[in-house]
Amino acid sequence: METILNLHGVSKIYKSGSRELTVLDNVSFSIDAGSTMSIIGPSGSGKTTLLGLCAGLDRASSGSVELQYTKLENLNEDQLAAVRNKYIGFIFQNFQLMPTLTAVENVMVPLELRGEKKVRVRSMDLLDKVGLADRSHHYPAQLSGGEQQRVSIARAFSNKPLILFADEPTGNLDAETSSIIVKLIFDLNTEAGTTLVLVTHDADLAAKTQRIIQLKGGRIMADRPTMEMV
């Protein structure tokens, strides 16, 4: 299988005055295209920071992040934005829908950014697939948490990403809704053949991915196929 994401000795250090805080310390791993992976660890272990670096949202203090053989540190901010729009999908813990846009408009944004045609029809199609066609003109505040996350999933898959990053996708949902959302993510992922990187506290959710990386204190404590970890 082809490697889609490759990290070499990535560290992230935050400076606060004369004090330095190492959040990630010499992290290296790679992900195969089409595979699924979870990053787990206690609070403050560096999971979200690692996700941000992998998705080109932030820059590493040292080391290299390669997405599809391209070193992200060599790209400028505009190029990174283009990469995110073209190849990356996001699902956030708190859904992060634009509060001023309707459900369908939220799904449309990545497509509009790409300058694609018939974006409304395609977005409605996606909303239909996540079961929200009849709520397409509702604003996020008029939707339940689960519904908001479903809109978020439709948006994440709208640009047919190479890799999907999900940050605690069920963190703000009750158990019943969580299971629906998890199923949706994995079904869509399987259908689209997208690489999935999950950040979660939830061991059960992590167990659904093929591989788990366990972080502690900014270092990889374990990196095993799921069956060996659980």
Place this chain on the structure above:
Amino acid sequence: MHLSFGEGAGARPMDHKIISKKELRLHNKGYNFLWLMHMAWRDSRKSRSRLFLFISSIILGIAALVAIYSLGNNLQDEVNNQAGSLLGADLEISGSQPTTRAIQRIVDTLGGKRSAQQSFASMVMFTKNGGTRLTEVRALQGAFPYYGSLETSPVPAGHTFRNNQQALVDETLMLQYDAKVGDSIKVGDVTFAIAGKLLNAPGQTGLSASIAPIIYIPLQYMKQTALAQKGSRISYRYYFKFNSNVEVEKLVQDIKPRLEANDLHYETVEGQKEDTGRFFSNLTRFLSLVGFIALLLGCTGVASAVHVYIKEKVNAIAVLRCLGVKASQAFVIYLIQIIGIGFIGSLIGTALGVFIQQFLPYVIKDILPVKVSTPVSGPAVLQGMTLGIIISVLFALLPLLSIRKISPLNALRVSYEPPLRQSDPMKWLVYALIIIFVYGFTLIQLENWKKALYFTGSITAALLILTAIARALMWMIRHFFPSSWNYLWRQGLANLYRPNNQTTILIISIGLGTALICTLLFVQSVLINRITLSTSTNQPNIVLFDIQSKQEDSVAALAKKFGLPVNERVPIVNMRLEDVNGITAAQARNDSTKGFSRWLFSREYRVTYRDSLTESEKITDGTWKGKAGVSGLPEVSLEKNFAKRSGVKRGDKLTFNVQGSLMKTIVGSLREVNWGGIQTNFLVLFPTGLLEDAPQFHVLLTRVPSQQVSANFQQAMVKAYPNVSIIDLGLVLHVLDDLLSKIGFVIRFMAGFSIVTGIVVLISSVLISKYQRLQESVLLRTLGGSRKQIFAITALEYFFLGALAAFTGILLALAASWGLAYYTFETPFHPEVLPVVVLFVLVCLLTVITGLANSRGILNRSPLEVLRVEV
């Protein structure tokens, strides 16, 4: 649920370079400007009312400017259209000496239709009730005015008085003295029947009429009035109307040397148009600067509101960035919103300005010499719109720039390092642009780079001082917090420095508005006090002038008969300056390196002679010799500031023309003169032994104890000595008060825009911060805080805010007024406490009421209701 996405991304062929330059170009092209506009529109959906609230701060500033610009443009048009009737003729020639043969020759050779007028200040008496008043008498011969008319009631009176022993009397004067048409008025030795009320004369304004009411009499009675005597200050005017083929400007150029040689001045329709146009242009420029302050205040409000708005948008912007929006494009989305609301704000401001402009002519009607119509002025509308959009965008750019620094990481982590605090060199560029813009605007208004620099510097300094004081006060409250105070007071104070507070911006806007109004009050009281103080002590309050030498003793005797003291008897001689060190006016005009001021030679000097100095004089350079010596040039003393402005030094030789006789002198000393107080002061002082035989008149100063004595004394004086003019300082004070009230009203009207803008900024800030404070109010309510307690906390917060702003504004006003009093009016500054206290209380009250009124949504509803609706 069956999902199908067609060709999966995982199945797509993969390039080794995932983003090429070509792809980047396509990416950029993908979300074009139309999309950005669309996104700006969609993003604004839930914020439009708030966005409008932000921009409401600039509406009044724009309105003020559009109103002033419109008035200025319309005034200019009217002055151009009515220039003929402003002057009343094609050409006016004037001088201060009776018609000589040479002058008569000039007048005769000009041709056309001609009128003559002699005008002078004189006492008049209404015979019905014995009322007396100093007026401007105009003795007229001929058909003047040739353009426009003497507006009278009844209308024919404007013509009929000329051929009879009749007078036209100023309308207000008739009202004051209860005079009717047909009553009599005594001017000098002649009693005239009042033919009609004078409603308006060419070039007359309400203000000029209240200072010196006008009375027209026929010129043929001038001699009989016996008011034209040697030394009398009479202005001689000749008005001409030419055929349309005469080029007046060319004609004037041809006779200019002859006019100058005879000390004659001229005025043409074109000149009058320019002079009047320039005056009103200066006035509207000044007023537009006052309006501009209101606009600047509003803009600081916009900047603050947009800052809060962008802070709330950080998350949405971070999400957009995650989805692939570039930082610059996120910036453009919100810039479009600001341009949009700037446009709407400017449009509303412009419409309001056009509306206000309908009333402005009434506000300044007393100083208008023309009737002003109020059509919509296209250039004013365009100026207002452009200014509004540019300045709102410029000020909003400061917080907007921070959008470029918002990291997509904010979507993952709310507590990511605050992007709005990062330093950004672009902000300095925006600050520079704002200062350049303010300077540029001011330069256009003032047409003087130095004054524009002072204005910009002063405004910047005022803003910086207010900001510094606001920050210092917040720091002091925070660090010297009275922890023993009860919770409500502590919470009210703490709200002033909590995160996202609006303290600085409110102190700036309310403080600057307070400072403007307070300075106006102070300056007005400084000017009034200067006169009031003089009249309230034992100083003279009646000035008698134009007393002939032979009348001097008997006038003094009449004063004594009324039991009045004679405080001063002063001889006055009129003269002109012929040359300085042999350099004549013409030579000085042609050679600017001589350094003499323009008016040194053109003005008429009223000098006195005595052997000693008064208490208000002090020699600062040289020595004063009170008696002219038998040998050498006689030494005169010059007022030191006059000498400095004129470019004359001690030791310079001055030749004066004393009504035809040349007199050589030398500047022997320079004097400092205290111009405050009521006494006669002079720029040029002669020693005794030189001017005693020159044509002269005398001034006598006395003090009347009451208005009744004043009226009786004036009546007796006018009956016995009709040529003697009387200035009643009580009346001067009244006129000055009236004058300052009228001018003050115009300025207060414009400064009012700043105050109201301050209130709008306050309302806007309260409503914006309402969203921020909801959480804590709800928390307090949930924890058991009563409505009364939250009301008290809110009221205290706004009281502190109003108090700090008013205090800071009053401090600034005190400093500014002291500077004006000390340096400009050269008078001690003793601020009145009561108006300051009243202003302080008013500002505090207004702030508290505005704050509470706009917070009532939080106070009156249940926590759950508020959370459901507002959050």
